[in-house]
Amino acid sequence: MKRINLKIIILLILILTGNSFVIAQNRVVTGKVTGSDTGETLPTATVAVKGTTRGVITDMNGNYQIEILPGDAILKFSFVGYEPQEVEIGNKTVINVALQVKRSTLEEVVVIGYGTVRKSDLTGAVSSVKSKDLVKITSINPEQNLQGKVTGVQVTSTSGAPGATPVVRIRGVGTFNNSSPIYVVDGVILDNISFLNSGDIASMEVLKDASATAIYGSRGANGVIIVTTKTGTKGTDKPVFSFSSEFGMQYLAKKIDLLNGKEFAIITNEIVPGTYNNVDAVPDTDWQDLIFNPAPMHNSQFSISGSTPKTEYYVSFGLFQQDGIIDKSSYKRYTIKINNAYKLTDHIKFGNNFTLAPYQQQNAPNVTYSVYRAQPLLNPYYPDGSYGVVYNVGNPLADLEYYNNYGSGVRGVGNIYGEFTFLDGFTLRSSYGVDAGFGKAKSFTPAFTVYNPDGTATQQQNVLSDIYKGNSENMSWLWENTLNYTKTFGIHSINAVAGYTMQETKSESLGLSGENVIRNGSDFWYIGPPYVYDPSNNVNTIQSISNGVDPNQYYSMLSYLFRANYTLMDKYMFTVTFRRDGSSKFAKENRFSNFPSLAAGWNIGREKFMEKLPMFTTMKIRASWGIIGNEKISYFDRFARVKSDIVAIIGQPDMAIAAASYGKSGNPNLKWESTTQTDIGLEFGMIKNKLTGEFDFYNRVTDDILVELSTPGHMGNGLGQKIRYNAGSVLNRGFELSLNWRDQVGEFTYGFGVLGSTIHNEVLSIGGASGVDSLLIGGYLVNGQTVTQSRVGLPIGAFFGYVTDGVFQTQEELDAYPHSSQAEVGDLRFVDTNGDGKLNGLDRTYLGSSIPKFVYGFNFELAYKGFEFSADFQGQTGNKIFNGKEVVRPDPYNFEQHVYNRWTGPGTSNTEPRSSFGGYNFSISDRFVQDGSFMRLRNVTLAYRVPESFAKKFKLNDLRIYLKGTNIYTLTQFTGYTPEIGSYDVLSNGIDHGTYPVTAVYSVGLNLTF
């Protein structure tokens, strides 16, 4: 190092002094390599002396210096994504080069299952989202960032509670059981990624069609999301330190319009005359104001990454903390990530990726539903400060005080791998991954009573304190062995992989519940032994014990896989994939199944004739077909089990004696569910790739769906019990389009993107002629009424009920039209849809679907000098929401505002019926089906990156500060807290039961590296 410096100084002195003589000895050439499209420097670009094996790479700032020997004539510069350039060295001592971007930016490398491939060679439908876009939505769930960024993907929140995970759907709802995709994190196959810190992710690839997912055969039926975490930063031998921190406040985005005290009193007087003598003097309590408060959230991360020629490392620590807008709900998670890679020799490489995520969570009781129903003319407290009675619902403030529920645990995911390359083009890779989780649950409710004004006890009481403690653990290991062969012979290039994988998942949980704890403080939340002698005065005693495995986490799988990609002349691509999977969930006869796939692609952009259309820089069409499987059911569904938790009470005095009998029947004939998917896609880039776009058409049919169906009552399986059958098929079909424009005008860069996906979802068959339910009824409300039916010809989980057509204004109108025996003047008129002259259950019909017909997003970004501004919008249309919380009314609950425009006499209203607390007018009808379409400003960020020179003053490489708003504006007609009503149960999707609202967040943060 020192010698070279000296030489440069001598050289420079000589140059400056104007001497221009050839130095007949080794000299050094320096320079900078940039990309001509962005003007940015290119670190790790290769600078080599042509015809020799000597070369260097550029540093973090794109600078290089290379020693030139006599006889060296040409320097060759190259970098991924750019056309290589050769420059004659001549007499130059400084050679700066601006590389031209390659005609095809489809040179970007994409991660697919068990390998990587250039985007130009990809025959499947894969969308890639990079790190920068994965940190926009601050949440414990990194997948929230996919919404509005990837066509065909829909991410819906299930609840705004801290710690809740969203529902992800790729290309519609594929099946009646588990329609969620799988995640592959550093090679480990998982069902959720809430333990991952978004800041640790380098990229997420969404595999959508059969060709891309086929290699995951058995689980890829609903899509695969591959998550690649960060590795050591290359191009520098100094470690890179990174710190980021964000602090935000969450607010309830919107309140629900409910009646106030006086309005409620007026309505009550119409139903039960004389209840309130003076409606102006009744109290008025806004219960929503009492339970929702702004709440803070905070996310920080510190990471160290770097590499040497032999090793790469990435270590990070993260802390995420979120308080909920309802008291006593919160979530806190630490993440520790350690990723390493070692090059033992040129042919042997090892690596490991570990993540450890301890978390703590507190859950609030469901007071959202309570404040919706609580009568507004009641006071929350009595004058003496004790909790006031809230009839039929319970005082939500008392619920919040007396309900204590905690969860905590640790999740660890990691893998180690080794790779050997041998012969020419073969790579043998073995990887062993583990996903382990340990969890604890704890809940305590003290003895308490809420009193009526006259001092008597209300139904809101707990006679003896209750305690629950539970432990759970699950462990899953995955061992994968693959042999990969990559070779290019002239115009042919082959990339093939073959291998097998084995996986085993086990779990166990233990729960104890007890009663009558000796004191209320948390120091005493422990359970003691079971006493029998005096059941009414035993303290800390066990009431029940449960111990067993998690039925969804107890299985094993063995699979064989093979894939070959063949590319001819860089223009014509063919892919064939085959996978054979066996699962422990099926009996021997049906255990294994085969999943093949074929795909082809044509890089039209590289054809000679395309030179006539220079505006198209790239164009590719691709098509694929394949069959992929699914078996996400309980491991015991095929077994007919014996129920041994039955007790008989026999004897004088009473004794509890053990009993056991047959539980529900099993189905030993269960087999793999399979999805057949075809996809045709077109990818293109125009105007020097300033405009890029992708267009896909897909058609997926899922057959032999593993669905739980009700059996006839005479089978004796018990009320509401269902048996699993392979008995259903579903079609999902649609188009996806995405367009992106990126350009730079001087120092001003801008870009915008728009994407949209259509979904047509249709049930093709259910049940068949087997005698079981051919009509999947679902969408259970709190009182057991059902809202959805899945029938042939309609979407899954379609809403079913009566159609309303005005209000019966007079007795004559009532008599003139078929009506239920319960209908009276002023009630809703339900349409006699089947025209049989009677109004009964057969008149219920299809009212709409919760699956949107069109999902879209658009985003734009602007950057000028150090300022950056970006905004992301997402939305969907064509879906309906069922306002379930409004329908269940066994008691006098509060009402939504629209009820106030009620019918009070002929001609007063033809939309709202007469006042009633419940009953006939609250039957399941389209009165409660609302338009769920919405458009939301999901994220808006304003950032400033300080100039390098200013950052250097603080010894920083990079400093960026930003302001961010999340979910700050939603345009929708839905009257509830949020139109995002997701559910893992596909038969109960889109029903608002009064769930924890999703919030708007305003935050400020900074990122810095040094």
Add this chain to the structure above:
Amino acid sequence: MKALIKITIASVLLILPLAGCEDFLQKNPQGELTQEVFPQTVSDAMLATNAVYSSIRDWFYNAGGYPILDIMSDDSHKGSNPNDQLTTIGPYDSFKFTVTGDGLDRWWSTLYEGIKRANVVIEKVPSIVMDESVKAQCIAEAKFLRAVYYFDLVRAWGGVPKVTTVTPPLQLARSTKEEIYQLIIEDLGYAIDNLPEKSLQEMKDRGRATKGAAKSLRAKVALFQNDFPGAEQYALEVIRSGEYDLEPVFADANGKNGEHGIESVFEVGAMEVEGTFGDQYANTQGVRGTPNRGWGFNRPSEDLRNSFEPGDPRLDATIIDLGETLDGIKIMGDGTTPDFLYDAEGKIIERECYNQKVWVPGNNTITQFGHNRRIIRYADVLLMAAEALNENNKPGDALVYLNKVRQRARDGNPAILPDITETGKDNLRNIILNERRHELALEGHRFWDLVRTGKAAAVFGPLGFVAGKHDFLPIPQTEIDISQGILVQNPNWN
């Protein structure tokens, strides 16, 4: 050489999964048996037999949860506060319920679940190697309970799918009423032959079926088929066995002191604990408010109250009124329920009161879960005998048993409830029917007693009963839907 080593490692890794593959993919249920291996031992047989008793303690066994049979009759109204279950149980009060009536699917499913458990014993226990007499008793107990469950099904719905195996076909049409009764009679025949008398039963086995229980049930089945000679035969056998007698105190017949007592022929044991060990039956009807003993359903009607003969102490023992003091506890009632409801002329149409027959002394709600529901008691057997004897033209004998019931109710007071002396068949029939009403009020008998004697239309007509329709409940709509046309609905319910 290096390459050779690498290829060897590669091949070994590739072949590895083929070894031990079968066991690796076999995952059996954890902590649970499968039906293929149960029942196999004598202990399994006992467990399976005990399980059949658990179904009668299921809340849904009691007409789906809420006492709709009494509510439909003239003996009681819905109860609880005016809005509670108004749209679900309220319609039963006025016969306005439909094919989606609340609770019907629960009742249907639970009865068939009990039948399945009985079938496990009846079908699988015979092949177990065990003491033959113990085996016969297990099967007899299961057959008795199967008869209990089918008896409820056939009275509620008429002919129903007949299931006598644990693997019935998925598609099964309704059998006729007669076929179901035939099965019940066969089951009870076996039970009568193989069950012990109550006195031979140990205290630790109280609650298990006995010969007397089987014969009493057989007599009742005969009455429902209008087989009066059969009813007379079996009822008299029970009476003459000397195994049973009336409790001296009427309240004990249903109360805590009489649990598994001399009058109890067949009852449902329960412990004073919420959840698995208790029975929700009494809590559903318990006093609402203060003291908080339950939800307050099955409110005795003014019609029932006024039908008692003057001075009949059973009125007071059947109905809990506000202001009463029971076992030292003052009954205040529920604040949200009006004490009295009047009609336009100021006459009381309903008043807040509760079923005293499910009252359990104690100081909290949980005690109600320990009430033992009496399915059959001796007073019922005496009245069945009286009814059958009267129909068989033996009024003199009928009066003997009828007056025994009145004598107990009289409790030594000669001024009330004089012995009946009427011997005219039609008059005596009515007198006995009324005596059943006063003796067995709110125990679930009234509705079916009037249907089987053909008097339902006359007595319940004003309440909304429609002849030819309400004699049977509608088959739950969910069952009709699932069966896709195999199950035909009862007449006039569409």
